Amino acid sequence: MSDATDEVIPLDDGGQLRRVIIPRSVADADAADFIATVEARNTVSREITGTEDHTRTAAELLPHYRPDAYEVRHLWLVQDAAGNAIGRVGVDIPLETGSTVAYAQIELVRDRWGRGIGTAAHALVERTARAHGRTVLQSWADHPDAPGERITPPTGYGSIPLDHAARFYRRHGYTLEQIERCSAYDLAAPREHLTELISTAQTAATGYRVVQWMLPTPPERLDGYAWMKSRMSTDVPAAALTVDEERWDAARVRRHDALWVDGGHRVLVTAAEHIRTGELCAFNELVRGDTPGAVTFQEDTLVLETHRGHRLGMLVKCAGLLRWRNIAADSPRVITYNAEENRPMLDINEAIGFAPIMYDGAWKKSLV
Structure with missing residues (x-):
């Protein structure tokens, strides 16, 4: 399901969110946008973890985005006014019978935080989930340890700092349900x-x-x-x-x-x-x-x-x-x-x- 109004969404700072067409191969002429989303993803990963451990190549990720009978994956490239890739937005729709959930992903390089881009991206995420008839949004985020206020999920197991990502989710109506340990x-x-x-x-x-x-x-x-x-x-x-x-x-x-x-x-x-x-x-x-x-x-x-x-x-x-x-x-x-x-x-x-x-x-x- 695709809404033509969501193909290109202008941002207040002159940038845009642009829907990514998934190429057959990373060598194809139409692969540039997909490759740019992977580069933005990797930049965000480096900024959060300080390592290359979670980075991926476009060739490694591409098969996971090809259409199939089990889920629909929407992907948008976030660009600034100069055309630089500064993030990506994803909405995954599982196709299990009776599914009510959509999975959201918003990744933005650090020096573009606080400009309303994440909020615009989340409006797109929510609109897409509703268009598929979904009533639940779920998302995961890395939370490196940091001093200051912490929050605990209802399970009572573990805690995370009330960091930028946590504040973003709370501001947009999410609750922390679980913590996963990365070892x-x-x-x-x-x-x-x-x-x-x-x-x-x-x-x-x-x-x-x-x-x-x-x-x-x-x-x-x-x-x-x-x-x-x-x-x-x-x-x-x-x-x-x-x-x-x-x-x-x-x-x-x-x-x-x-x-x-x-x-x-x-x-x-x-x-x-x-x-x-x-x-x-x-x-x-x-x-x-x-x-x-x-x-x-x-x-x-x-x-x-x-x-x-x-x-x-x-x-x-x-x-x-x-x-x-x-x-x-x-x-x-x-x-x-x-x-x-x-x-x-x-x-x-x-x-x-x-x-x-x-x-x-x-x-x-x-x-x-």
């Missing part, structure tokens, strides 16, 4: 520690074995992987956030795999298989792009509820990290995100050696 693991840490943890986990995981594959997923693993991916939308702590139950099948797994592989990523899936039934019942994903020295991201990790209590989370995480050292030997660290109330998973991470480096706030606004 990092040094891939140069002693290998022996992982082998000790795996040995202990294997003792508790009698009746299970580790299976691993690189994407794309082999045919014999498609159905089991699909079921585990579907449980990520139901079985992880979500506080009072609105979360659609996702339906996954072999076709959706193939689409998921293509998003990563087509962007040049290497992805290792480490799973636990119940030997007697052949059921896949726990998994962990490690992902990195093809830029030399790029950090690794630990994406989804889950143990199915009916198989918890057998140290399977520790088993798949440690087995993945051990193999990953051979796959991506130049990657310096692994970064992961977990809800602050997800103590079982945080216990595993802390035992492995993950340490907190930053926190994310999950923000929610009702549109009714």
